[in-house]
Amino acid sequence: MDLLNQLETILESDPLIDEVGFIHPSQFVTLHKECGESGNLSADGDFGSTNMKFWNRDHKLGISTEVLLPLCKAAKSAFMNVMKQYKMLSNLSDSKSEDENAMYVSSLSCQSFEDEVMKHSRALLLLSSDFGTAWNARKLVVLKEQQLSMFTDELLLSALVLSYSPKSEQAWSHRRWVIKMIAGKHLNLQQILAKESELVEKIAERSKMNYRAWNHRCWLVSYMTREQMLHELKRSRDWAGLHVADNSCFHYRRRLMLRILENKQEGDDFSYGVENYHVMKEELDLNEVLVKRYIGREALWLHRRFLSLMWIQHLTTMCGISCHSEQKTGIDNEINLFLDKELCLLDSCSVIQDTEFEDFKAQAMYSAIYFLWLVKQIPQLRKIEMHEKLKVIVTSFTSSPSMSSRLGSDYQIQPWSGVSLPFIKSFATWIGDFITAAVGVVLASMDKVVRTKLTGCRPYGSSVSANNVDC
């Protein structure tokens, strides 16, 4: 039996294969040994223990890296050949279909060609996951047949391909096409969404920061109900806590939150308002816990930028709606309170406890940049008497017993060493001063400088004073 035939026979005989991998010949030996120890030597016949090209047990398929090239060539040529014939035939049956007998014959052979197309394209896609023409051929056939089982088979094949090639753009795109085809018509959309979300989580576990996988999950959100979105937010909470460097997961949570916050038309405005408040508050709290537990993680700090922005926007909107001056003062107070908390966070994060490890320096840097970003993004911040707050920080810096560790050696440079100088320079004088202030270098003119910069705030001003940024 030739190689392609062997592979296709395995795929035919075990339709439940859920994982494919390419194995080095030396790994085959190990696998055989393990198999021998478990005493099932002959159980799988040709494709089990004796075969050195394919491995198929427990619905897992291994293909020897030694046969990849000839196998891939054979699959490609078999697929391209049958596709050519199939297209010719469907053109024929499209153009002349009067004769019933001829129609019967051509539909019969059409059917067998379709089977061949499906067989060869499947083998090919297990070797070359982004072979778009093979995915397209399957779409053609499935679309023609319109059977639910064929659509769901496509989801299985795509998942199988993703098991060895989790970033395959074509495999993800094929899924979306299938889902759009069957959603509503055949299956319950909510169930599909839940299953898809699970699949992404499973793949994301093995393939870190997989943009395509998370993009798929973000795509699902537009089809979700409010309840589902809230459920997803809850469900991905623990995962996020265990994968704090995975920006994609946090982006997914941002996407969910934005959708949750924007949908308030239907239903009870008030209860949604309360729920939304809690969604934001909980995420802010979770993020703070994570920021303090996992030192120096960029993704966590970027997430905090988003959360603070949302939070202040939320408070400001409430302020805009309310016309009572009492309430306005209350909200102003809330914003002030929030900023005080953020300044405390900044204060606690800019302590470099250990100069051996980069993490603390990174933490100090991210926290200070986070604050700068906030000042730039949120106009309200500039109206508030920021210089007073900064003065408090600076005072605490100078009076703190750990001050020597903060100002020790070349501290002034260290927290910023990850950021290139032009980056800092271009944030101009006011940011340069702010950095200086935030890391606790007390300038004699501190009070005046900060007040000028933060109230007159000319973001990214063009003139750069070397004195201020050459820290």
Add this chain to the structure above:
Amino acid sequence: MADASFGFSTLQMGELAIGKHVHYILSVEKKKDSFESVVMDHLRMNGAYWGLTTLDLLGKLDSVNADEVLSWIMACQHESGGFSGNIGHDPHILYTLSAVQVLALFNKLDVLDIDKVATYITGLQNEDGSFSGDMWGEVDTRFSYIAICCLSILRCLDKINVEKAVSYILSCKNLDGGFGCTPGGESHAGQIFCCVGALAITGSLHHVDKDLLGWWLCERQVKSGGLNGRPEKLPDVCYSWWVLSSLIMIDRVHWIDKEKLVKFILDCQDLENGGISDRPDDAVDVFHTYFGVAGLSLLEYPGLKAVDPAYALPVDVVNRIFFGR
């Protein structure tokens, strides 16, 4: 802010091995019998664009037989007007742009039935202004860029609804200033290049908050000097193109350390056999060789042709298209 001071520093950090890279690119075409080359077979049109644009930037486009390339490209065109990645494959907008770009490199756009290609691309615009990649309907801001860039090169941008195309791209903008594949998609430097490029070509850059986006983009530079495409990711030479070209288009390129980036790209060269890899000491490929060379060109590295950050073609080619030389 032109920086002409690379003269002395490149001597310290090693130079671009131009001859080796030319040799590497020419040799890739001959190595057809590996698993890698077989599985890349379906996107040979992209490969042709990467390889040939690199050769042109290195001033060595004349080392290939233009007629051979042209007849192969035209054999990849379909009845619909679209091009496929190789002979016998299905057409897709991804390969259509590459085909048009390569024809532009050789100054052979006149072999095209421009209406036919334009009809194919126009037919892929959706009601909301977005573009599908092919008849099967996957939508992505990459396809918006491709459609806009391609039609602009063919001088018939007026055939699509530009206003809607722009508003769709803007609907993919995130609060961090970046752009994703579809509305609500995560910001990614590659997608940002596509969106900013499309906005630049259509004269719509005023819709971008340049400081905010510039901030996100320059935070992509890591300690080694290389750029990553998303937070927490390793640096990769290809982002020297995606991030750098975007920064140039929004006029914020002075926010990164250019000299360190030059050094990072040069460190990714295979000095023995030519070619550039994603990171130092990894295996080289044509994709990264192109983005490394194009990135150096954006950084005004001496001895390279200038490259246009929006059209991703040598500036002289772009000038020829729009100003008849």
